[in-house]
């Protein structure tokens with residue numbers, strides 16, 4: 397049987413790679429007619445990406461139809477503001493060569509197109525050159541996608557200057573939201589002065605040129621946004637195929653350094669009693685903020701597991717590093733006072749932690765993967781967004797879906813590291829932790845998340861909404877190629 401090959405292109409960094417590669421694996425499991433190559437961009441010091449790709453590879457039982465290729469590392473200027481995007485764009489020639497070689501050497505597969513990350517949409521040009529379809533795998537949610545398209549329209553069709561929304565109190569009517577959206581939750585990158593706003597918008601504008609968009613979401617979670625996107629004439633076909641995340645296999649749990657100790661500690665805690673704090677693959681806090689969080693935890697009296705890493709300074713491609721000794725940054729005697737009820741760790745095996753019955757709440761920056769993982773395990777979030785589209789995700793969770801407690805919705809960390817960030821005080825954090833974990837008032841949120849957990853699992857089961865969307869995507873790919 398002739399296979400249809402898809403080439404997935406992931407942008408650098410763990411949070412885009414994991415859901416992209418897992419989606420590739422899932423589609424292969426769904427249909428034997430497919431084969432997939434995933435192209436990976438990584439810098440030499442990206443140990444997590446290396447670790448993940450090795451684990452992914454060794455866990456995969458569909459090796460013969462799945463290839464992972466590391467694109468060659470191309471150095472460029474790490475000081476340029478758009479370093480990340482220069483880094484991605486520099487991969488155009490090697491990608492072009494891979495596509496061209498594939499077409500020159502007809503194997504038993506026919507090339508069905510490119511599946512691009514949201515920051516790889518310039519590679520549509522390669523698809524066009526070889527007359528191939530192009531698709532996007534969108535690693536955030538349908539509301540975020542709808543917002544990006546709306547901003548593209550405001551800028552390019554209504555000629556609006558998006559900088560006017562910086563520090564503005566206006567509320568916007570955005571088709572993907574059923575409630576008005578305050579300008580203060582728009583991603584900083586679009587409203588700040590400088591070249592990045594146009595660069596980002598161009599990536600998203602080009603999504604409109606593709607044949608279809610797989611979104612890592614599911615209908616039951618974001619039905620309003622998904623239906624709104626599907627009703628927009630200009631929007632390519634949307635396939636809500638998620639939630640897709642790193643699998644929490646025994647192998648992952650046992651290979652994570654220190655997991656045994658974390659698990660042993662969690663096993664000793666009562667059910668739903670521990671609040672987990674973790675802020676994504678790239679984020680960490682300055683000392684003053686760390687101290688406020690510590691104080692909030694202590695005052696709340698809640699048990700906690702806190703993933704704490706060193707600040708990474710300037711630059712979009714930096715990765716936080718681990719503390720050698722947490723005493724360096726935590727309040728004096730904090731570790732001693734909270735011994736037994738709290739535990740501070742570095743990089744967390746997040747999926748495994750969230751799956752543990754002792755976890756009852758999650759203080760999160762609202763990265764989309766963390767959001768989906770919290771839903772999947774029915775763990776409610778207290779929102780502490782930092783950058784990218786995280787304020788919008790926090791707003792969606794709290795105001796649109798009623799599925800999270802608010803520490804902050806509009807808090808923004810300065811990505812450029814040029815000015816000190818505002819510090820969120822311990823009282824605010826403590827109050828939200830209490831609402832989330834113990835207060836009667838948090839009951840509604842906790843129940844809603846539990847309900848959504850069941851729905852997320854149904855969505856992926858045979859006949860579920862995402863299962864069906866995956867089938868439609870596969871049929872469309874095969875139809876477009878023959």
Ligand SMILES: O=c1ccn([C@@H]2O[C@H](COP(=O)(O)OP(=O)(O)O[C@H]3O[C@H](CO)[C@@H](O)[C@H](O)[C@H]3O)[C@@H](O)[C@H]2O)c(=O)[nH]1
Pocket residue numbers: 410411412414535536642674675676677678679703742743744745746747762763764765766767769783784785786
């Ligand atoms: O100590 C840690 C920290 C993170 N993770 C994992 O790393 C991923 C983090 O992803 P996400 O929650 O999406 O956060 P970011 O790493 O910040 O992701 C970037 O990419 C996301 C998807 O596009 C966006 O939603 C975010 O705003 C953007 O910052 C998740 O799978 C976590 O389970 C761990 O396993 N251990």
